[in-house]
Amino acid sequence: MTPSTPNQPARHLPGEMIAGRYRVVALLGRGGMGEVYRADDLKLGEPVALKFLPERFETDSALRDRLLGEARLARQVAHPNVCRVYDVGEVDGRLFLSMEYVDGEDLATLLRRIGRLPNEKALQLARQMCAGLQVAHELGIVHRDLKPSNIMIDGRGRARITDFGLAAIAESLGGAEMAAGTPAYMAPEQMEGREVTVRSDVYALGLVLYELFTGAPAFEGRTAAELLDAKRSRTPSSPSQLAPGTDPLVERVLLRCLSPDPAARPASAADVARALPGGDPLAAAIAAGETPSPEMIAEAAEEDPTGVRKAWTYLAVFAACMITLIALAPRYSLIRRVPIEKPPAVLVDRAREISTQLGWTAPPRDEWSVLMSDSRQAPWLGRKFGKDSVTAHLQRSRGGSLRLVYRRSPWIMRPLNGEAFAPGVEDPPLVQPGMLRIDVDGSGRLMTLLAVPSPHDSTAPPAVEPNPAQLFALAGLDTAAFTPVAPEWTPPSFADRRLAWAGRVPGDTAIALRVEAAWHRGHPVLFRLIHPWIAMPASAPSRAAGQRAIAPWILWIVVLGLLFLAARQARLNLASGRADARGALRFSVATGALLFARLMLSLHWNADPNFLGPRLLTAVARASLMSLIMGSLYLTLEPILRGTRPVVLVSWMRLLDGRFRDARVGRDLLAGFAWAAALHLFGVVAVLASIRFTHQPIDPVVVDNSGAQTDALMGTAWSIVVLLGAPITALQMSLSMAAVLGLCTRVFRGNTALSMAGAIAFGMLMMGGNANGIGGLILQVVSVTVLAMLMVRMGLVAMLACCSVLFALPTIPLVFPGESWYWNTTAVMLGCLAALAAWGLHAARSHRALVRAVEGGTYAPRATHAGTHAPFAATRRTPPPASRQPISELPTRISPPPAHGDASEAETRLSPPPPDPPRD
Template structure:
C-alpha cells in the first residue's frame, strides 16, 4: 500500500526508503489508520530479518514512513527472474524468513499479508520482511477477521473471515516456501472460487513432483504448513526452521547477537536420544548402581547403627502400656508418634571419640541415637508452628492439661515421661510416696544401682515431689530426675553428660560459626531480593519464558499440596481449615519463589548457554515423549544414583584407612519410619527439594559466569562458594571436604555436560536415596521405603530407556542378532 522511494538522509549521510500514502487516499481515515498501524506494528519488532521502520512524517500534506533502505529486490521478482533458488540457498533464505516471522510472533504480531512481494533480498542475500500495513496483534487488537490481504496467500480461516493465529501466517509461509523450492505456485486458479475449490477438493501437488531430488524433510515441512486445519500446522515459525535440513538456527541466532526465543531453544538441538548400546549401558548402570547405593546406604545411614527390630506399632503399644501401668488410662481424643535423632549424643561422640570406628558404639542402643516418642492428648494435636505439616515431639507444646508424652529407645525402654497435670487439684492432704521403682523397671534399670542425690532440675510441669539419682550406664555417668504430683509420677528424664537439664543446653557456637550463619542468611535474602529485581526487569522488557515459569510454579504448588495431603494429620472441624490455609500459604510461597527465580535466570541462560536448556524447555512444554528429554532423564538418573553413593562410600572407607568418618546419615527427620503415607509424602517432597537445590546451583554458576566472564573460572568458583555453606564438624573436616568435593564434581558433570534437565533429575534421584530410610533386608518392617525408592528410580530408567531409543529396538543388539 503506497509508493516507495529511495532517499538520502542529508544529516546522517545514509540512504533510507520513504513510503508515501497515495495522495488520493490521504483523506481516507481507514487507510490513514492502517498507515499509522504499520509504523506502530513494525517498530515493535527488532530483528535482522525484518525491515526497520524509523519514523512517520509529513511533507506537502503527504504522509510518509521512513524505513531501512534495502539494496536489492523482492522475492517475487527474483523468482520470476530465475525460477527457483538452489536448494541450499533456498534453505538459508527460508530460515531467515522463519527467524523474522518468529520475531514478529514473539511480540504477538500477525503479519496477515506475508507474500514474496513483501520479502526483500538485499545485495548480500539477506532477507528483510516488509509491509506490516495489515498486521494485527494476536491478542485480538485489530480486525483479525478482516479479509484484507492477498487472497492467494491467505489461510483458509482468513478467507472465511475466522479469527487468525500464528498458524495463519505459517500457511502463507508454506506457500512461499513452495514457490521458493519449486519455482511455481502451489495452486493455479483464475478466480477466488477456483482457489477455494482447489484447496478444498485437493491439496497442492507434492513439491517433489515439481522438482526431482528435493529433500524429503523440506517436502514434509511445506506440506505441514499447508494443512487446512490450523492445529495440524507447525507450532511456530521456529519449528519450521528447525525442521529444515542442515544448519543450526540456535547457533545462527547467537552469532547474530540475538537471544534465542524459548521456542527456538526447544526446536534446536538433537532430535534423537541414545543408541541401543548406550541406552542399555545407562539402564544397566542405574540398576547396578541402585543396588550398590542401597547396600552402601543401608550400611551408613543411622538406621543401620541402631537396633530397629520393633516396628512403631509395637512401640506405640508399649508406650500406652507404660501410661496405663502408671495410672493414666483416661480416654484421649488424639495421638501421634514418630522417631527423632539424638543430635546431642552424635555431637558428643564426634567431639569426644576420635577413633576411626567410633560410630560402632551406637549399635548398643543405649544411649539411644534414635528415640521413639508417643503423645496423646484430650485435644487435637495440631502443629502450632505455621506451615508445619505434622505433629512433632515438641509441637504442639506440652501445655494442655491431660497431655501425655512417653519417649522410648528403639528397644522399648523408657527414657522420658511428661504428663501435664490438671489445672485444678484437690486440696493438699497426705501425699503418697511415688513408686519410683516402677519407672526404673520400665527404663530397664535397677534402682538399687543408683545413688539418691539432691534434685537440681526444675521439672517441665508442676510437681509437689522431686527426686534424683546418679549412677553409671554403658560406662557413662548418668543422672535421673523425676517428679510426682499427689504420688503419681508426672516427669522422668535420663540426663547424660552432654545434657545438664531435661530440656538440654542451648547449642554453643563459635564466633566464626555465628558469622557464617549470619552471612548465609544475608546472602540468601539478598539473593532472593536480587532475583526479584532481575525478574521485574525481565518482565518489563518482555523477556522470560512466562509459560514455562507458570508450569514450573503450578507443578510446585500441586506437588506441595500433595505433600501436605499425605503427610499431615487431617481432622474434622475448623482446625482443618487452619491447616489447609497454612499449607496453601507455604505452597504459594514456594511456587512464587521458583517462579521469580526462573523468570530471573531463564533469559540469561538462553543468551549465554541455550544448549544447556533445550531438553529442559521441551520438558516444561510437556514433551515428555521427546527422545532428548528421555535421554537426559536416563542419564540424570544414572548420575544421581552414582552421586548418592559418594557419601556412604566415604563413611565406610575412611575408617579402614584409619581416618574419622562423619556421623551416620540420618534420613530426613526419620519421617519415613512413621508409615507408608509419610513415605508417599516424602516422595512428593523430593522434587521440590531437587528443584530448589538445582536452580540455586544454576543461579550460582550463572552469577559466577557473568562476574568472571569465563565458564572455566565459574566452574572453579562454584565449589569454593558452595563449600562456605557446608558445615564442617570437628574431627570430620577432611571427610566432609571429600564428600563435598566429590558431590559437586558429579553435579558439575551433570550440569555442564548434559544440561539443566539432567542436573535436576540427578538431584531428584540423589534426594530420594538420601531422604528415605533404606535397607537391603526386605523382610524388615521399614523396607517399604527401599521398595518405593527402587521402584521410582527403575521406572524413571525404564522410561528413559524406552523413549530415548526413538524407534530403535529395545532389545540389545547382541540379543537381536541371536534371535535373527
C-alpha cells in the same frame, strides 16, 4: 528486475556523480519499480545499490509519502538474510533508494542455470529465507511479492531477500494494493483481492521452496485465472516424485505451506524453519541480542538418535548404584548400625502398657508418637574410643540413638507453634495435668518418663518409700549395679521425692550411666537415663548467643528486600512481555500443590475442629504464599536464563507444556537420577574411606539423614512427606542456580567456565553450613559442581532431577527385602523413585515411535496456538544496529559458507546434483 540491454540506454552513465556522494559504476537492471545501479558510496567507502523510482513518484505526493513511510519500515529490517535499505535521496527531481549491494545472482537465474539445488544447500538457503522473512513479519511487514527473482544469492552462497518495495503494514493494506505482486507466486487470497497476511507470504515462500527443492514450479497456467484455479483446486505433485531423495519432513512442510486454506498453513516463517530438518534457532537468537520465546525453546532442539541407548545406560547406572548403596548401608547408616527391633506400632503399644503399669490408667483423649534419632552419641563415641569402634559401641551401649517418643493427654494437644501441623516432643509443653511422655528404645525398654500429676489430691501421702525397682525393670536395668548419688536434674513438674543413681551401661561397662527419678505421692513423674553425651541444659542464654541471634534478623531483612525487588522486577517483566506468564503460573501452582500435599500428609488428624480448621487455613495460606514467592522468582529469574542460555530450558519448557512423554524430558530425568545415585555413592565411599584412613573422618550425617529416616518409618504417609521435601528444596536451589548461571553468562560474555564457577559459588552459599570439615566441604563442592555441569550440558530438568534425588537418598532407610520389618518403607520410597525412572525410560523410548512416524510419512509437527506467543517470536531488548544480527536468524550446521570472495567454492556448492544412478 531484468538485465539492461543496448536497446535500453542507461539514464546515468558510469562515473557520474549523484547527490555529490554516489559514483555510478554500472546499470544492474530495470523492473516495474525502476532502474537499479551499482554505485560507490564515497562518503562511507563501500559499494551500494541505487534504485531510481518511476517518474510518477515525482508528481504523485501520495506515492512519495508512501515511499517514505515504507523506507522507514524497511530501515528497521536489519538481518544478514535481508538486503538492507539505507536511505532515500533525490536528484533532478527523481527519488532513489540507497540499498545494500549484493554481489551475486538472483535465485531465478540460478535455478534456470542449474535446475534444482542439492538437498543440503537447499535446506541451508531455505532456513536463511525463513529467517529473513520472519524479521519483517515480526515488525508487522508483509513482503507481498516474494519470488525467486527477489532473492539474491551473494558471493558467499547466502540468501538475501530484496525488494520490500511492495511491502506495507499488514493492517493498512486494502483495495487494489492487495492484488499487487507477481501472480505466479501469489497466494489465492491475494489474487482474489482479499486480505493479505503473514500466511500469504508463507504461501509464496512455499512456492519458492518447492521450486528450490524440485527445480520445477508447483503450479503452471497461461493466465492468472488458470493459476488461481490450479492453486484453489489442485494439489501440487509430490516433491519426492520430482526430486527423489527429498526428506519427508521437507515434503510435508512444503505441502502445508501450499494449502489453499490460510489457516492450514504454518503460522509463520519461523514455523516453516522449525519444521525443516536441522537448524539451531536458539544460538542465532542469542547472537542477535534477542530473548527466545518459551515455544521457540521447546521446539528448537533436535531429538538425539542415541537417546534410547543413553536412557537404558542411565537406568542401569541408577540401579547398580542403588544396589551398591543398600549393600554398604550397614557400614554407615545409623538405623542399620543401631537396629530398631520392633515396628513403631509395637513400640507405641509397649509405651501404653508401661503407662498402665505405672498407674496412668485413665484413657487419653489425644495421642501422638514419633521415632527420633540422637546424633550426639556417635561423635562422642568416636572421640572417646576411636573411630573404628563406634559401631560396636552403638550396638552394645543402648544409648538411645534411636528411640520412640510417645505422648498422651486428656486434652487435645494443640502445638503452641502456629506453623506446626502436629505435636512435637516438647510442643505443647507438659503443663496440663494428666499429660504423659514415655520414651522407649528400639526393643521397647523404658528410657524416659515425664508426667504431670493432678493439681488437687485429697488423699494422704503414702507412708512407704517409693520403689524404683519397677522403673529399673521396665528399663532393663539391675538396681544392684547402680550406686545412689545426689540428684542433679530438676523434674519438670512438682515432686515430693527425688532419687538418683550412677553406674555403667549394661553390656558396655566402659560407658557411665546416670539415672534420675522423681515421685509425687507415690506416682513416678520423672525417670531418665542420662548418658555422658547428654549435656546439662543451660540456665540462661549467654551474651554470645544473644549476639548470634542478630544474624537471623539480618538474614531475614536481606531476604525480604530481595523478595521485594523480585516482585518489582517480575511486574516489569510482565509489563514488557519478557516473562513467561503461562509457565510461571504452572510452576507456582506445582510448587504450592507440593507444599500443600506435604502439609496435609503431616497433619495430626484429630476430632478437634478448633485445631484442624486453623491448620487447614494455614496450609492454604502457606501453599499460596509459596506459590506467590516462587511465581515471582520465576517471572524474575527465568527471562534471564532464557535470554542467555535458552538451551538449558528446552526439556523444562516441554515439561511445563505438559509433554510428559517427550523423549528429551525422559532422557534428562534418567540422567539426573543416574548422576544423583553416583554422587551419593561417591559420598558414601568417601565417608567410609575417611573413617578407615584419616584421623578426622567425615561425619556420616552428610550421607545419612537419620532424622528423616526415622520420620519415614512412622508409616506410608510420613515416608511420602519425607520424599516431598526433596523436590521442594530442589526446585528453589535449581532455579536460583540456573538464574545465577544466566547472570554470570551475561556478565562474563558467554564464558562457560566463569559462568559455571559463579553458579557453583552460589550453590555453595545455598548449602552453606552443611559441610562437615574439609572432607565434607570437598563432597559439597563435588556435588554442586556436578549439578552445574548437568545444568550446562543437559539442562534444568536433569539438574532438578539430580538435586531432588540427591536430597531424597539420605532420607531413605536402605535395606534388602526381608532384612528388616521396615522393608515396606524402603519399597514405598524406592518405588516412587523407580516409578519416575520407569516413566523417564518410557518417555525416552518414544523417540523410536517418532522415527517410525517420520519414516512412514505420518509425522506432523506439533501444532502451536496463535496468540500470546508466536512460536519463533523473540523479545527485543534493544533495537539492533545495522552491524548486528537482529532477530532469530537460523544458522545451519550444513555446508558452512566459504571465505569472503571465494567464488570457486561458492560455485562448487551451487553445482547441480549428480544424476540418479541407472536402474535395472
